[in-house]
Amino acid sequence: MEDFKRILKLQIIEALNLQGMQPEEIDDNGPLFGEGLGLDSIDSLEMIVLMERNYGIKIEDPREGRKIFESITTMAAYIQANRKK
């Protein structure tokens, strides 16, 4: 799981164009949106695209997305449980 979280962080850094940021700088359990990493609504759309393209997961309910994208830990767990590729 720890290796997968690192891969996920690298994918997020690339998808969100966070140039110069290292995976170690993202807290596994810290909030991704608002305080913490400080992502916003456009980033959430980028993450939805990332989930669909990389793992075949479609998130259509925004309320569901809010829970999934709470932290790297919640996101990694959801992907592992629902991935289609």
Place this chain on the structure above:
Amino acid sequence: MISPLYIRSARAISAQESFASNDLSKEIRSITGNRFVYIEPNYQQYFTIMQLRRMSRLTRIGLVTAIECLKDAGISQPEAILTGTGKGSLHDTEKFMHAIREFQEGTLNPSPFIQSTYNSLNGLIGLHHQVNSYNTTYVHSGFSLEHAMLDAALLFGDNTIGNALIGAFEEMTDEHYIIKEKLGFWKNGAVSGEGCFFFYAEKDKNGSALAIEDIKLWFEPEENQIRQGLEELLSSHQIDWNDIDVFISGRNNDKRYDHYYNLVADKLPSSTHHIHFKHLSGEFDTAAGFGIWAAARMAEMKRIFPSLLLKEGSRDNIKHILFYNQYYGKQHVVYLMKTTA
């Protein structure tokens, strides 16, 4: 006749070392292949990682150029932001279009779409400087920058605003270079270019070194129309050909269009300095911005950049500057400028 635009500050990011020094005196950067590529500044001193993630290659240089231009003028909030671009952020446009094709119009990344829109730079400048007043981008090929200038002049003329940030920005990509190559843009000696230019202009003279006194535009004109239009322009300002101290031309090494510039050059006395600039900037829709930046800086520094001289005249005092640029025979632009110092 327009309401004059008094240029208080000018900044350029180009393929030359024009940005950090705001000068063209240093060693001239040679070209690589048939493309001039602009020199990017260090963005880290301007933006955080979180800010940079939402900025494309073009909007980054655009915002940095605008920041420094306003800083030079000591202004934090201009009354209007007016820009012109022929193609806008091509990198993001291509990225978005490739994604449409690759993912068969499915779920697409929003960022390249947002950044590909022509007015994204204006929005960023407005956000950065907290300016929510008049904000417009003109996309009219070789007339783009000129429409931004004209808009400012109109707003000055009816006293809607007293100052404006005016600019132009352009980038070239590998794919777009090939498309233009197939259309014949480079086959006769013209070199591709890109760059970003910003000017802070005021309605009143207040310490400016250069005024844009008039602008004329013609689309696919006959030579006679240009000749007549220039005569009318000069006489409306009570000057004649002998009063022109510097002629700045948009010659781009493509001999098919030299006759337009010769039309003006042949009218001028031998004492007039003849300057060109596309051998340092390359050709693109808004390349005139590089020439206007050079004119503003030369007026401020009271000297002509030797690297721009095509034919040296004998005039010591520079007062009247005539600027003529055309874009592949279609859009023809004339600026009449005057030094004010």
